[in-house]
Amino acid sequence: MVPVCAFSSGMISAPQLLVAFRAACAPAVFVLACFRFPGFLLAAVVIAAFASDVLDGVLARRTGTATASLRYADTIVDTIFFIAAAIALRIAVPHAYEGLWLPLVSLIVVHVSRATVELTKYGRIAAYHMWSSKALGVVLVAALVTAFLTGRPTPLLAAGLWLGVVNELEGFAASLVLREWHCDVPTVLHAFRTPHDGAVAPEQRLGEASASRSRPV
Numbered sequence: 001m002v003p004v005c006a007f008s009s010g011m012i013s014a015p016q017l018l019v020a021f022r023a024a025c026a027p028a029v030f031v032l033a034c035f036r037f038p039g040f041l042l043a044a045v046v047i048a049a050f051a052s053d054v055l056d057g058v059l060a061r062r063t064g065t066a067t068a069s070l071r072y073a074d075t076i077v078d079t080i081f082f083i084a085a086a087i088a089l090r091i092a093v094p095h096a097y098e099g100l101w102l103p104l105v106s107l108i109v110v111h112v113s114r115a116t117v118e119l120t121k122y123g124r125i126a127a128y129h130m131w132s133s134k135a136l137g138v139v140l141v142a143a144l145v146t147a148f149l150t151g152r153p154t155p156l157l158a159a160g161l162w163l164g165v166v167n168e169l170e171g172f173a174a175s176l177v178l179r180e181w182h183c184d185v186p187t188v189l190h191a192f193r194t195p196h197d198g199a200v201a202p203e204q205r206l207g208e209a210s211a212s213r214s215r216p217v
Helices: 014-034 039-063 068-092 101-122 131-150 155-177 188-193 202-214
Strands: 004-007 010-013
Touching: 010 014, 010 039, 014 039, 014 068, 039 068, 039 131, 068 131, 101 155, 131 155, 155 188
Parallel strands: none
Antiparallel strands: 004 010
16 A cells, blocks of 8 residues: 555655655755754755655555656656755855866756756656666765765765766766667666657656556546
């Protein structure tokens, strides 16, 4: 049985609650930085958000609720959270990005360019959840936690920004290859092997089948 919580608008699954929690972490880390709260509190928010990201995927797969809409929401929330955390880092550790403007600007340019292409082509941004994205998340969380706790810049941030550029370029390449929107494409090589007939990922089919069974008649 899928863990749910009843709200007036309907039944909310545990993975959806975790995504919502991570969305709430975005303004939380920004506000904490603005009001100069101790770094360990900002680091705790980052760790909590990362834990919710891991758990929502695990629960969604185990409960058959890994639908395309959930994966899409997960991608949007991840992006918003890391943008908020990046701004919070600039506030809490003013010199965090010193000497890192090239990878930072490169990341922004590639991300905006990719999003523009995907919005034009698919009507929404992609939600590939690539292996490089998972590696990027771990490196960025390590960089943010280290910087917040020490109050000093860390070499991990440079590694995270350059890895972000690589990840965005890989996602960009996948979007150029795929004619239709897909979720859960582990690498650009998988994009070349993905059927171009509107097929969706197995997780998506499983989640949508589960949702249709649980829908009241």
